[in-house]
Amino acid sequence: MNRRTHRHTKLGGVTYPPGVMFVTPVMFIHRDPAVWGDDAGEFNPGRFADGVSKACKDPSAFVPFSWGSRVCIGQNFALLEAKAAICMILQRFAFELSPAYVHAPYTVLTLHPQHGVPVRLRRL
Numbered sequence: 001m002n003r004r005t006h007r008h009t010k011l012g013g014v015t016y017p018p019g020v021m022f023v024t025p026v027m028f029i030h031r032d033p034a035v036w037g038d039d040a041g042e043f044n045p046g047r048f049a050d051g052v053s054k055a056c057k058d059p060s061a062f063v064p065f066s067w068g069s070r071v072c073i074g075q076n077f078a079l080l081e082a083k084a085a086i087c088m089i090l091q092r093f094a095f096e097l098s099p100a101y102v103h104a105p106y107t108v109l110t111l112h113p114q115h116g117v118p119v120r121l122r123r124l
Contacts, residue, residue: 001026001063026063027111035061094122 001024009016033040036047036056053059072078098118106114 024063027105027107029061029063032061092124094124096120096122 003022003024005016005018005020005022007018009020029035031040035058039047047055052062056062096119098120100118102115104114105111
């Protein structure tokens with residue numbers, strides 16, 4: 001998430017001229033042990049079992065759809081659709097990570113697995 005200064009802006013004792021771009025390092029916020037706990041770097045969907053507000057020490061730290069007045073208008077619909085689709089898939093298949101998977105995240109605009117995520121599906 002980026003923000004650009006439109007006038008001289010003072011932040012943290014430093015004055016920035018108009019046109020300076022500030023980038024929020026979402027990847028680091030989403031993996032900060034001070035916010036998420038010691039297992040911040042681990043894939044643990046169970047941490048959201050009681051909702052986002054109880055998943056970490058600061059509920060505003062989970063920002064996959066941005067935040068504030070510029071939050072994605074489709075956030076709730078997208079989450080509902082994703083949950084419905086995942087439920088339907090999980091009823092029919094078992095998933096496992098392929099042995100060919102290599103963990104190599106990289107950032108373009110959002111975080112992506114550099115080599116994709118090969119999974120194996122087994123019909124239940």
